[in-house]
Amino acid sequence: MNADRLKRILGRLPLHVIVILMVTVWLVPTLGVFITSFRTRQAVRESGWWTVFVRQRTPGQTEYEQACASCHGPHGQAIPAADLSNPEVVADYLKANRLLPMLRKPVEGQPHVQDAEWQALIQDPSRTKEALDALSPVSQYLGTLSNPDEAAASQFTLSNWIDALVGYKGTATYQEDCATGVSQSGKFACNARDLLNPEGMARAFLNSLLVTIPSTILPILFAAFAAYAFAWLDFRGRAWMFTALVGLQIVPLQMTLVPIAKLYSQLGLQSSFLGIWLFHTGFGLPYAIYLLRNFLGGLPQDLFESIYLDGANHWTAFWKLALPLSVPAVASLAIFQFLWVWNDLLVAIILLTGNPVLTYQITNLIDPKGGNWHLLTAAAFLSMIVPMIVFLAFQRYFVRGLLAGAVKG
Amino acid sequence: MVPKIMKQGRFTPWFYLLGALVIMTVFIVYPTIRTFTLSLRDKTGANWASADCVRGQPCWGIFENYRYALTDKEMLEALRNNALWILLTVPGTVGAGLMFAVLTDRVRYERIAKTIVFLPMAISFVGASIIWKFIYYLEAGARSQIGLLNAIIVALGGEPVAWLTNPKWIVNNISLWIVWIWLWAGFCMTILSAALKGVPTEILEASRVDGASEWQVFWRIMLPMILPTVTVVATTMVINVLKVFDIVFVMTNGLNGTEVIANRMFKFIVTNQGRSMAIAVLLIALIIPVMIINIRRFREQEAMR
Numbered sequence: 001m002n003a004d005r006l007k008r009i010l011g012r013l014p015l016h017v018i019v020i021l022m023v024t025v026w027l028v029p030t031l032g033v034f035i036t037s038f039r040t041r042q043a044v045r046e047s048g049w050w051t052v053f054v055r056q057r058t059p060g061q062t063e064y065e066q067a068c069a070s071c072h073g074p075h076g077q078a079i080p081a082a083d084l085s086n087p088e089v090v091a092d093y094l095k096a097n098r099l100l101p102m103l104r105k106p107v108e109g110q111p112h113v114q115d116a117e118w119q120a121l122i123q124d125p126s127r128t129k130e131a132l133d134a135l136s137p138v139s140q141y142l143g144t145l146s147n148p149d150e151a152a153a154s155q156f157t158l159s160n161w162i163d164a165l166v167g168y169k170g171t172a173t174y175q176e177d178c179a180t181g182v183s184q185s186g187k188f189a190c191n192a193r194d195l196l197n198p199e200g201m202a203r204a205f206l207n208s209l210l211v212t213i214p215s216t217i218l219p220i221l222f223a224a225f226a227a228y229a230f231a232w233l234d235f236r237g238r239a240w241m242f243t244a245l246v247g248l249q250i251v252p253l254q255m256t257l258v259p260i261a262k263l264y265s266q267l268g269l270q271s272s273f274l275g276i277w278l279f280h281t282g283f284g285l286p287y288a289i290y291l292l293r294n295f296l297g298g299l300p301q302d303l304f305e306s307i308y309l310d311g312a313n314h315w316t317a318f319w320k321l322a323l324p325l326s327v328p329a330v331a332s333l334a335i336f337q338f339l340w341v342w343n344d345l346l347v348a349i350i351l352l353t354g355n356p357v358l359t360y361q362i363t364n365l366i367d368p369k370g371g372n373w374h375l376l377t378a379a380a381f382l383s384m385i386v387p388m389i390v391f392l393a394f395q396r397y398f399v400r401g402l403l404a405g406a407v408k409g
Numbered sequence: 410m411v412p413k414i415m416k417q418g419r420f421t422p423w424f425y426l427l428g429a430l431v432i433m434t435v436f437i438v439y440p441t442i443r444t445f446t447l448s449l450r451d452k453t454g455a456n457w458a459s460a461d462c463v464r465g466q467p468c469w470g471i472f473e474n475y476r477y478a479l480t481d482k483e484m485l486e487a488l489r490n491n492a493l494w495i496l497l498t499v500p501g502t503v504g505a506g507l508m509f510a511v512l513t514d515r516v517r518y519e520r521i522a523k524t525i526v527f528l529p530m531a532i533s534f535v536g537a538s539i540i541w542k543f544i545y546y547l548e549a550g551a552r553s554q555i556g557l558l559n560a561i562i563v564a565l566g567g568e569p570v571a572w573l574t575n576p577k578w579i580v581n582n583i584s585l586w587i588v589w590i591w592l593w594a595g596f597c598m599t600i601l602s603a604a605l606k607g608v609p610t611e612i613l614e615a616s617r618v619d620g621a622s623e624w625q626v627f628w629r630i631m632l633p634m635i636l637p638t639v640t641v642v643a644t645t646m647v648i649n650v651l652k653v654f655d656i657v658f659v660m661t662n663g664l665n666g667t668e669v670i671a672n673r674m675f676k677f678i679v680t681n682q683g684r685s686m687a688i689a690v691l692l693i694a695l696i697i698p699v700m701i702i703n704i705r706r707f708r709e710q711e712a713m714r
Contacts (some may be wrong), residue, residue, distance in 0.1 A: 012515075019512050019522055022505075024525045026591065032557060036543070048555045226429035232415070235422035243704060248437050250700045252652050254674050254689040256440035258447065258682060262454075263440075282436025285429050292505045308415045317415075318425075335539070343533030345655050359535040365661060366539075370546055373555070382541040384532045391531030395524065402596065403603055 037378040040157045041173075044374045052155070059193035060141030061367060067138060076145045090146040096136040100128075160378035164365075167200030167374070200380045204361035208342060208383075209358055210273055215280035215341045216334055222281065223288030223333070224326070228318050230289065231296035232304060242293070248286040256283075257350050264351065271354035280344075284337050291404050296322055332401030335394050339387050358383035437520070441693075448686035450476055458683050474687035484688070487668040490582065491651060491695075494589075499646045501590045503639060504599025510605055511596075511627060518638065523602070527595035534655030541588045542660055545572035576666040585667060588656055593649070597642050604638035605631060641706065648699050651692065668693075 035049040065074070068084075076084025082105075083089055093099040108177040113121070121127050159173040168174035178190035188194050195202040204281065229235070230242055259278060261270070269275035296364065299322070307317050345359040356364065362379050391398060449471045451460045462468035478484055509526055513519045546556030547569055554560040559569035570582040608631055616626055619660040623670060631637075654671035661667040663676070670692050677685035 015512060015515060019509075019516055019518075022509060022512075023525050026529070026595075028557070029544050029591070030528075030532075033540050033543055043436055044555065046555075047553060048557065048560050050557065050560075107479050145548050222429045222432060225425045229422045229425035233417055233422040233425065235426075243708070246704050247700055248433065250648060250696055250703065251437055251441060251675045252671075252689070252692055252696060254652070254654075254671060255444050256437060258678060258686060258689075259440035259443035260436065262443075278432065279436055285433050286437070289429060303655060304415060313415060314415065314425075339531060343535075345533065345535050345658075346675070358656075361535050362535050366542075366659070370548070373543060373546070376539055377543065380536045384536045387531045387533070388528070391528065392524070395527075398530075399599055399603075402599055 006017075007105070008073075009092070016234070032408035033377045033380055035092040035383050036373060037160050038156050038158070039374065040155060040159075041374045043155050045338065047369075060139075060144070063134070063137045064141045064145075076142070084142055085145050087146040090142045094143050095138055096132045096139050099135050099139045099142075101129060123301055156241050160374045164375055164378040164382060165200055165202040167197040168202070169199070169372075199361075199364070201358065201379050203360055204356050204358045205382065207355045208353075208357045208359075210355075211276055211280075211352065212341045213384050214277045215284070216337045218277060218281040219284035219337060220330055220333055223285055223292050224323060224330070226285075226289045227296055227317070228291035228314075228322050230293040230321070231299075232317070233314065242290075245286050245290055249290065251348055257347070259349055271352055273352075273355070276347065276352050279347060280337075280341050280404065286341070288333050288337070291333055291401065292326060292329055295326050299325060327396065329399065329404075331394065331397040332404065335390060335398045336401045338390060339398075442569065444686050444689050447512050447682060449692045450683050450686075452681045452683055453629075454682055461683065474683040475691075476639075477605050477684050478687045478691045483668060484673060486666060487663075487670045487673050490667065490669050491653075493582065494586065494650045494653060495647055498586050498589045498650055499595075499643055502593040502597050502646055503584065503601075503643050505590055505594040506642070507639070509598045510602035511631070514602065514605060523595075523598065525596055530595050535659055537588060537592050538659035541584075541590045541591070544571070545584055547571050554574075573661050573667075574665050579666070581661060581665055581667050585656060585660060588660070589650070589653070592644065592656075597646070600642050601635060601638060604635040608634050644699050644702055646697055651695055652700075 022325070032049045035052060036044055039049065039052070068076075072078050072082065072084050084319075093102060104118065105112060111118070121131055157173075159175055162168075163174045166174050168177070168188070170177060174188065174194075178188065188197070197203060228240065264270045264272075264275050303321060304317055307321050312320065343359065344357075345363070348357045348360050349363075352360075362376070362383060365376055365379050447454055449458050450456065451458050451473075457471045458473040459468065459470045461473050462470075473543060509523075513522050516522065522684065530531065544557050545559075546554075548554055548556070550640055554563050554569055558572065563569055573581050575581055612634075613626060616630055621629070652671055653669055654675065657663055657667060657669050657672045658675065663669065663672045670688060674685050674688040674692065677688065
């Protein structure tokens with residue numbers, strides 16, 4: 001029996017290996033960006049993000065372990081009278097030339113260094129220097145030992161996120177500049193106002209919200225009316241108009257952008273939120289109508305007949321029956337449209353240059369030389385938070401929308 | 410299917426339709442026609458495109474912009490690249506999606522595994538481009554690489570590679586395709602997985618009882634039964650690939666032999682409108698055949714209702 005079970009488990013092993021491997025490949029790139037966004041600029045430049053998982057050997061650790069750890073212990077706490085993890089005890093030893101005299105201290109009745117050796121050591125300058133050089137990493141490590149929090153904290157920081165939010169592009173960090181008073185030629189006020197800096201991600205985040213929310217509601221509203229007509233009203237051209245709608249779904253954005261941009265500049269709508277709302281509404285409609293009509297058309301006919309016999313007209317049937325019943329379809333649609341508009345670059349780059357949205361702002365941050373990964377990773381993650389939450393919270397509706405046949409401009 | 414007993418006024422349907430029809434006409438139908446007429450005009454749209462012709466050079470009259478779109482060296486490169494994109498990423502995304510749909514169906518952590526593969530669908534192409542630019546990053550002349558891929562290569566004793574700029578062996582194009590597959594495999598997986606779950610288990614069980622191996626069950630039963638869905642997913646992916654823009658724009662900007670149609674169109678949007686519009690028309694001309702397939706499929710669905 002047991003051999004059979006073992007065989008079955010072993011037989012399934014390749015399956016698990018492939019699935020886990022694929023999941024890893026899909027997860028690791030995003031994980032790397034996430035971790036990098038919390039590392040200091042210095043750390044990002046010097047080492048890959050994966051090194052945070054490897055226990056870093058702090059400078060001086062090796063020397064300390066060779067010379068001192070046998071008595072003082074790996075964390076310096078083995079001898080209570082000479083506790084090397086105590087900042088007060090160590091404060092005097094942080095330089096090698098201060099540490100050297102300490103070697104005269106007795107260890108179990110004997111000094112660290114025997115008298116004869118000590119004399120030779122201090123009388124020959126070249127040997128003194130050698131000893132100091134050898135001690136210097138140890139004294140540096142004592143500093144780390146006595147203050148482990150600072151050592152650990154130095155690699156991780158929130159300043160990338162803050163810098164990205166306010167749009168700080170200097171060589172230090174926004175907080176440092178504000179603390180030392182070097183506010184970049186009056187560009188920053190060092191208060192909450194900086195969040196509105198047009199070059200910052202906070203402002204772009206706000207712009208993205210301002211673009212996305214109306215651009216999600218409007219098409220669904222118009223589509224609901226039209227879908228009701230296609231599903232439950234009779235008019236000439238119903239069939240071919242609906243077929244045309246399926247065709248319109250596939251018209252690429254590229255076909256419509258320039259004429260609309262021209263039209264907007266004549267109407268004074270260039271770089272306006274109203275302009276981009278209307279554009280996204282126009283582009284969202286074909287698919288929205290298609291999906292809602294299929295949903296409404298699938299509702300039982302008896303429902304509509306009975307509400308009519310109760311004295312309702314189409315107007316009440318739409319509001320009291322069709323709309324409440326189509327909540328699941330509207331939910332799928334809303335998520336679809338939300339993600340689509342939030343993640344769009346092309347429309348925003350052409351119709352809304354004056355109010356950069358997140359995607360556009362990120363492209364402005366890219367440094368061809370690759371010198372600002374700390375900033376870029378934080379900015380990229382800022383743009384991904386909202387869609388990821390929406391996606392994970394409403395995944396069910398999103399999948400339903402996909403299965404209803406999503407092909408969109 | 411419209412209930413006949415419900416009365417409707419003569420204009421009632423149009424009242425419901427008007428808003429949507431007006432908006433779609435203004436934002437899709439009108440600009441599509443205008444794009445076509447602008448493609449016959451010159452750089453600024455002031456004259457016919459023939460005004461851009463140069464004496465002694467070949468000229469296609471008012472179709473001058475199409476001469477550029479169909480014969481220019483860079484455009485040919487873009488067309489070739491889009492063809493390569495279709496040939497390699499469509500099987501790549503559909504294949505990866507199908508494989509994952511079949512495999513995750515057999516493990517207990519199916520939901521979490523699928524969510525992870527599906528997650529890239531939630532983020533923008535720009536975000537994904539940053540994520541992968543970082544993976545491909547090359548620190549020229551440095552001993553320690555901070556880009557994951559080059560770090561692995563260096564650790565294995567190799568020389569770091571300029572993934573996004575090296576045109577040799579179309580390495581840079583392959584790098585872009587990998588990003589695309591990473592982005593879209595989840596989409597294919599989700600739709601194909603739903604189709605697979607629709608295959609009646611009795612049929613699968615019966616064939617297993619008859620001694621068919623899992624491999625045979627997949628190729629002889631599952632795949633033929635979900636073939637219509639595979640076609641739908643593949644046509645959708647073809648349309649998406651034809652329009653690919655953001656990834657190329659952010660990661661390579663079409664340099665070193667990675668140009669694609671949509672990025673060409675974008676490059677000329679300000680400097681040479683006529684050309685830009687001709688390229689857009691070319692794009693829709695390539696999409697229309699796929700669109701016809703889609704409409705046919707829609708008609709068949711309607712007939713089955």
